[in-house]
Amino acid sequence: xxxxxxxxxxxxxxxxxxxxxxxxxxxxxxxxxxxxxxxxxxxxxxxxxxxxxxxxxxxxxxxxxxxxxxxxxxxxxxxxxxxxxxxxxxxxxxxxxxxxxxxxxxxxxxxxxxxxxxxxxxxxxxxxxxxxxxxxxxxxxxxxxxxxxxxxxxxxxxxxxxxxxxxxxxxxxxxxxxxxxxxxxxxxxxxxxxxxxxxxxxxxxxxxxxxxxxxxxxxxxxxxxxxxxxxxxxxxxxxxxxxxxxxxxxxxxxxxxxxxxxxxxxxxxxxxxxxxxxxxxx
Amino acid sequence: xxxxxxxxxxxxxxxxxxxxxxxxxxxxxxxxxxxxxxxxxxxxxxxxxxxxxxxxxxxxxxxxxxxxxxxxxxxxxxxxxxxxxxxxxxxxxxxxxxxxxxxxxxxxxxxxxxxxxxxxxxxxxxxxxxxxxxxxxxxxxxxxxxxxxxxxxxxxxxxxxxxxxxxxxxxxxxxxxxxxxxxxxxxxxxxxxxxxxxxxxxxxxxxxxxxxxxxxxxxxxxxxxxxxxxxxxxxxxxxxxxxxxxxxxxxxxxxxxxxxxxxxxxxxxxxxxxxxxxxxxx
Numbered sequence: 226x227x228x229x230x231x232x233x234x235x236x237x238x239x240x241x242x243x244x245x246x247x248x249x250x251x252x253x254x255x256x257x258x259x260x261x262x263x264x265x266x267x268x269x270x271x272x273x274x275x276x277x278x279x280x281x282x283x284x285x286x287x288x289x290x291x292x293x294x295x296x297x298x299x300x301x302x303x304x305x306x307x308x309x310x311x312x313x314x315x316x317x318x319x320x321x322x323x324x325x326x327x328x329x330x331x332x333x334x335x336x337x338x339x340x341x342x343x344x345x346x347x348x349x350x351x352x353x354x355x356x357x358x359x360x361x362x363x364x365x366x367x368x369x370x371x372x373x374x375x376x377x378x379x380x381x382x383x384x385x386x387x388x389x390x391x392x393x394x395x396x397x398x399x400x401x402x403x404x405x406x407x408x409x410x411x412x413x414x415x416x417x418x419x420x421x422x423x424x425x426x427x428x429x430x431x432x433x434x435x436x437x438x439x440x441x442x443x444x445x446x447x448x449x450x451x452x453x454x455x456x457x458x459x460x461x462x463x464x465x466x467x468x469x470x471x472x473x474x475x476x477x478x479x480x481x482x483x484x485x486x487x488x489x490x491x492x493x494x495x496x497x498x499x500x501x502x503x504x505x506x507x
Numbered sequence: 508x509x510x511x512x513x514x515x516x517x518x519x520x521x522x523x524x525x526x527x528x529x530x531x532x533x534x535x536x537x538x539x540x541x542x543x544x545x546x547x548x549x550x551x552x553x554x555x556x557x558x559x560x561x562x563x564x565x566x567x568x569x570x571x572x573x574x575x576x577x578x579x580x581x582x583x584x585x586x587x588x589x590x591x592x593x594x595x596x597x598x599x600x601x602x603x604x605x606x607x608x609x610x611x612x613x614x615x616x617x618x619x620x621x622x623x624x625x626x627x628x629x630x631x632x633x634x635x636x637x638x639x640x641x642x643x644x645x646x647x648x649x650x651x652x653x654x655x656x657x658x659x660x661x662x663x664x665x666x667x668x669x670x671x672x673x674x675x676x677x678x679x680x681x682x683x684x685x686x687x688x689x690x691x692x693x694x695x696x697x698x699x700x701x702x703x704x705x706x707x708x709x710x711x712x713x714x715x716x717x718x719x720x721x722x723x724x725x726x727x728x729x730x731x732x733x734x735x736x737x738x739x740x741x742x743x744x745x746x747x748x749x750x751x752x753x754x755x756x757x758x759x760x761x762x763x764x765x766x767x768x769x770x771x772x773x774x775x776x777x778x779x780x781x782x783x784x785x786x787x788x789x
Contacts, residue, residue, distance in 0.1 A: 241555075246539075247544070247554070248543070248553075249540065249543025249545075249552075256557075257531045257536070259703035264529075271559065271564075272529070272556065273523075273535070273557035274554065274556055274559060275556075276554055277554075282553075282554075289571075305735065306712055306713035306716055307733050309732065332629055352714075431588035431636040457599075
């Protein structure tokens, strides 16, 4: 269970384990996917961290996230059977617990191999390396991996819940959707995130900046992010989250109208400006 | 200048500043691009960190990287003119320096605007927000941005060099290639990274794992990373770096032959296995 400090708020950090990300071989799409999901559910992602496949590096990253007191830590990668899959050891060190063979995890792994190979469970014999996937810090619980074999690992430490999962994107998505998402939904509940995008051409970001600041003040708690998209093209993302769909939508639309009106009023200062489009995505 | 603790070795960390990455809106391609570049140049990337557009979060991330004593910290994002561009403030706090208007930075910004708008430099009048881009922690130096307007910021702190640059990918690439890359080349010098990829079908990762472990021991200092690519398909990346091209190449080829021979010898144990391809990429 996730303990949440403020009702309706859930702060999360995402730790990626894998040298392939640090060498630039692999693009960290897992962190993006998880962040999009958590944000849409009403959570707030505070940090992404990527570390090498080294026990000390993993342990330190997890300890630091625990010390920052976030509600949810998601760790991806390093739970497989190979020599450089050492997330289990890193977690044990961070939690100051011993690594032990977990019987339910052995059961889950056996069941997954039997399903994937079309064997009866009695026919599945796990090798030593395959049994490693069932080792977990004492006090942790395994979570079924609906896509691959290695189970996820869940651990409570104070008010922080840590969920570790293998790094294969389909497995991250499988474990998140089957286990983490329902858990966040129960805690945050009924949250809606609205976003409106304005693409504005012919004006520099520094001219739009004061209008954005004013709009954010007038229509708080909205958030407006401006993205320079190349020569004199600015994308504004206006977002607002909350439980009352109508109120949230109104707020976002009002802020957009405010900015558009200000641009039109200031036409002498920023001639050539035009709003390219403003699709409304709920 | 980058101070390097071990000759020929350069440890780096990459800090990304931007809420758009933490909400999943933007994929962190900058970190991947920078990591690929630094790795190919012979450096080692130890960590990626992404934080929100908040002064405290940026300051803490930079302080932590400084405390880990890496040689190079690259910070991307948050150097533009908008309200949420607060990397300057975060850096000042981390370096414990005051933020001051930097005259060379004002000069660079004026020069870039005059180039981009086809004006004479005397005709360029900077607004207050545009002048913000010239504010830097005392003791920092501006670095010309060959693509956009906001200059990069360079700061030495003990043996650590911090280089901050705006987050627009083309600007990251421009500042890295014009300023950081020559600097890393001078320090690491003549490094070559070799990589060979083996795609192996019909055998599970846990069967290949012991062979990989043995090959890494026998042909040290090579590194082999195995990537599960879906149902019984494993990609092995065998990499080795060094200054002697022939020695490095030999080592990688020997390790690959060792693994291939072991798979063929163990054919009874892992029948159905085949090596799909083994392109050699230098």
